[in-house]
Amino acid sequence: MDILSVKGLKKSFGKNQILKGIDFSIGEKEIVGFLGPNGSGKSTTIKCITGLYHMTEGEIKICNYNIVKERTKALSMLGVSIEAPALYPQLTGMEHLKMMGKWRKVSSERVREMAEYTGIGHNLKRRIGTYSMGMKMRLMLAMTMMAKPALLILDEPTNGLDPQAVFELREEMEKIREAGSSILFSSHQLSEVEKLSDRVVILNHGEMIYDGKLPKDIAGTQYQIQVEPMHQRVCLDKIDSLGIQNCGIKENTTDWICFQAESQESLGKVLAEVGHVSQIIDVVKCEMNLEEFYKRIYQR
Amino acid sequence: MQYELKAIFRSKVTLICMFICIILGMQTFIQMEVDYQTSQVDKASNMLRYEQNVAFYQEQIELNESQWDYYLNSVYRTKAQQAVFFAEHEYLKWLRNAWQECYDYIENYGYDRQEVWKLEARIAIISGLCDMSTLSYEKEGYFPATVVFAEELERNRESLRLDELTFSLDAFSNSPFMTDEDRKYSVTEYLSRKNYVEMWLDAWECPEHLNGNIASPYTFWARFFSFYDYQGIIIGSIVIMFSAFYMTECKKSGSRQLLELAPYSDIQKAGYYYKAILVAILCILCCAVGIPTLLAGVFHGFGGLGTIMWVDYENFNGWIPYEHGEGFSTVFLGKVYYDYIENGKTLPLILQEKAKITLGQFLLPASILGTIKLLCYTLLGFTIGYLGRKQGRTLLVAVLVTGGYIISQYTDVGMKWNPLAVKNAWDVTSGGTNVTWLNAVVIVLVGIGILLGVHVFLGRKKDYC
Numbered sequence: 001m002d003i004l005s006v007k008g009l010k011k012s013f014g015k016n017q018i019l020k021g022i023d024f025s026i027g028e029k030e031i032v033g034f035l036g037p038n039g040s041g042k043s044t045t046i047k048c049i050t051g052l053y054h055m056t057e058g059e060i061k062i063c064n065y066n067i068v069k070e071r072t073k074a075l076s077m078l079g080v081s082i083e084a085p086a087l088y089p090q091l092t093g094m095e096h097l098k099m100m101g102k103w104r105k106v107s108s109e110r111v112r113e114m115a116e117y118t119g120i121g122h123n124l125k126r127r128i129g130t131y132s133m134g135m136k137m138r139l140m141l142a143m144t145m146m147a148k149p150a151l152l153i154l155d156e157p158t159n160g161l162d163p164q165a166v167f168e169l170r171e172e173m174e175k176i177r178e179a180g181s182s183i184l185f186s187s188h189q190l191s192e193v194e195k196l197s198d199r200v201v202i203l204n205h206g207e208m209i210y211d212g213k214l215p216k217d218i219a220g221t222q223y224q225i226q227v228e229p230m231h232q233r234v235c236l237d238k239i240d241s242l243g244i245q246n247c248g249i250k251e252n253t254t255d256w257i258c259f260q261a262e263s264q265e266s267l268g269k270v271l272a273e274v275g276h277v278s279q280i281i282d283v284v285k286c287e288m289n290l291e292e293f294y295k296r297i298y299q300r
Numbered sequence: 301m302q303y304e305l306k307a308i309f310r311s312k313v314t315l316i317c318m319f320i321c322i323i324l325g326m327q328t329f330i331q332m333e334v335d336y337q338t339s340q341v342d343k344a345s346n347m348l349r350y351e352q353n354v355a356f357y358q359e360q361i362e363l364n365e366s367q368w369d370y371y372l373n374s375v376y377r378t379k380a381q382q383a384v385f386f387a388e389h390e391y392l393k394w395l396r397n398a399w400q401e402c403y404d405y406i407e408n409y410g411y412d413r414q415e416v417w418k419l420e421a422r423i424a425i426i427s428g429l430c431d432m433s434t435l436s437y438e439k440e441g442y443f444p445a446t447v448v449f450a451e452e453l454e455r456n457r458e459s460l461r462l463d464e465l466t467f468s469l470d471a472f473s474n475s476p477f478m479t480d481e482d483r484k485y486s487v488t489e490y491l492s493r494k495n496y497v498e499m500w501l502d503a504w505e506c507p508e509h510l511n512g513n514i515a516s517p518y519t520f521w522a523r524f525f526s527f528y529d530y531q532g533i534i535i536g537s538i539v540i541m542f543s544a545f546y547m548t549e550c551k552k553s554g555s556r557q558l559l560e561l562a563p564y565s566d567i568q569k570a571g572y573y574y575k576a577i578l579v580a581i582l583c584i585l586c587c588a589v590g591i592p593t594l595l596a597g598v599f600h601g602f603g604g605l606g607t608i609m610w611v612d613y614e615n616f617n618g619w620i621p622y623e624h625g626e627g628f629s630t631v632f633l634g635k636v637y638y639d640y641i642e643n644g645k646t647l648p649l650i651l652q653e654k655a656k657i658t659l660g661q662f663l664l665p666a667s668i669l670g671t672i673k674l675l676c677y678t679l680l681g682f683t684i685g686y687l688g689r690k691q692g693r694t695l696l697v698a699v700l701v702t703g704g705y706i707i708s709q710y711t712d713v714g715m716k717w718n719p720l721a722v723k724n725a726w727d728v729t730s731g732g733t734n735v736t737w738l739n740a741v742v743i744v745l746v747g748i749g750i751l752l753g754v755h756v757f758l759g760r761k762k763d764y765c
Contacts, residue, residue: 047763051560072564075561085554088307
């Protein structure tokens with residue numbers, strides 16, 4: 001069963017269409033990274049999913065509950081933290097946890113558990129107005145996770161967190177997944193997304209431009225070979241003729257060719273074919289990271 | 301709601317509003333105490349007044365005696381004329397002696413406000429009865445005081461010491477000095493006197509009666525809500541602004557988002573905030589009104605619920621308020637208007653349009669109207685704050701609406717349909733405002749209905765943030 005299903009999501013503010021038809025879904029125990037540059041529509045999508053915005057068109061279901069028609073049930077499956085932590089400056093951290101416990105009808109035992117999870121100890125008795133951004137973020141996360149929701153939506157969860165806290169968050173997210181929840185989280189820190197996610201959804205200008213695996217999980221390995229510059233074009237044609245994927249010239253170079261080989265055998269074929277037309281100066285096996293993948297997706 | 305209330309009461313805005321309201325309440329309380337204490341120690345001025353009255357009536361008596369031969373001993377006078385002249389002479393002597401009694405009482409026993417009031421009230425009642433009888437016009441059904449107030453006089457014969465009078469109250473009813481034409485012309489004055497006597501008899505029969513100068517918790521309420529009506533307007537403005545401002549604060553700090561994301565329906569979420577704001581406002585008002593009420597109760601007791609309040613006959617089941625001039629008198633704890641003012645002379649109080657209820661009975665409808673007005677104004681401010689998107693613009697709307705409320709209160713703009721133009725519950729319940737109590741209740745309830753409609757209609761369509 002899909003924990004979250006977004007179909008044909010469109011959202012306009014007046015004549016300005018922000019989302020132009022977004023489709024994606026999240027399965028059980030899946031962690032999905034939500035990427036896109038500023039203004040791409042990530043936050044708007046999240047606000048539509050959580051019911052803060054009324055969608056113009058489309059359908060959103062959380063655990064099969066329609067966010068419009070069965071809003072209360074759908075929200076009961078969600079734990080959400082959006083951008084800047086939404087907290088009462090006049091209340092203490094502990095009061096926030098207790099309040100959330102009441103709203104979500106969880107036991108006081110769980111409230112205590114989450115109080116410990118925040119790791120801010122005696123500061124829980126102080127008012128939020130005196131908290132640092134990191135402390136607010138930890139508290140917000142604890143409140144979000146309090147009711148063990150089926151789907152956790154975290155918008156920029158690592159904002160303001162120190163490296164230790166980011167590390168703990170990563171561990172916590174793994175635990176949440178193990179406990180049976182799915183997570184959709186957006187972040188501009190691609191390395192974090194790469195470490196945490198099973199899948200990424202990438203938006204640009206209100207359109208979804210990628211929904212799939214992380215580059216590290218995509219079949220095949222990226223290679224680069226250095227050839228004599230004068231033979232570069234011929235070499236490319238040769239590799240293309242072999243049906244090799246993602247073949248091209250490496251950025252800012254004239255003698256390096258990139259391609260993706262499915263196996264050692266296909267690499268051997270490429271080297272043999274290229275060796276006929278040019279001298280191979282060097283061969284490099286490269287792991288493509290999310291950053292490069294992201295760049296490439298945008299170049300497309 | 302417990303945590304929302306904690307947040308509200310830790311907010312600076314709440315504390316500022318509470319401070320202003322408490323200042324308003326205490327100012328009224330202190331003013332009431334000062335007025336009460338002033339009237340308590342006003343011995344010298346009262347003695348001077350009594351002395352002047354004694355001198356005035358002594359002069360009248362001497363004037364009468366100088367014309368003794370002309371009026372009383374003249375053979376040209378009828379027996380009836382002589383009888384009235386004699387009675388009037390006795391009446392003047394009684395008046396002189398009665399004022400002297402007041403003077404002597406203070407001199408001998410000091411200024412006991414309640415006792416002196418009794419002596420003065422007796423003079424007011426008996427002189428009113430005499431005036432009323434003089435103006436009576438039996439042919440048209442305007443009977444002498446002894447007929448109209450026969451039961452009351454019998455009940456209070458002893459306490460009013462009627463048997464001590466050396467003249468008959470009936471003696472003036474068939475005065476041969478007045479023609480039918482004179483009596484016809486004096487019907488309005490007769491009615492005014494009748495109301496005057498009735499009012500004093502009510503006070504006489506109600507030992508706990510209150511008025512604006514007697515300090516008590518209820519006098520404080522009357523002063524706070526009615527006599528100084530600007531205070532009620534300030535409170536109304538605070539209610540609207542506070543409700544709007546708190547909601548914009550919740551949005552600004554992002555804390556409202558927490559609830560928006562909780563698994564509750566739209567109505568539950570709006571209800572959660574509305575209830576919290578309403579409780580906060582009630583607490584603020586309890587401090588503003590409750591503290592002085594308790595203080596007044598502790599110092600002066602909680603008695604006085606039997607005080608007579610004059611209310612419009614049609615106030616609770618009719619739609620048309622009675623017509624009256626601008627001028628008014630405070631009779632006990634309510635406002636009673638004059639018919640009209642002509643050449644600077646105030647004409648009769650229109651008590652004939654009114655019915656009598658006790659203060660205890662009066663407080664119920666007054667509280668009902670006050671409560672629904674509070675619900676309406678809180679809902680108005682809350683709706684502005686809840687549905688507004690940008691803080692600056694929302695606050696501007698709230699300020700404009702509050703301005704509209706103040707203008708409506710002072711100018712009666714759209715008084716027949718505008719909930720903001722409904723005057724303070726105390727005045728509306730006692731009648732004489734531009735709408736009846738029933739009318740006011742309906743206007744405010746319709747206002748609440750419209751605001752709820754706006755909430756449901758716009759709330760469902762509006763995006764949060």
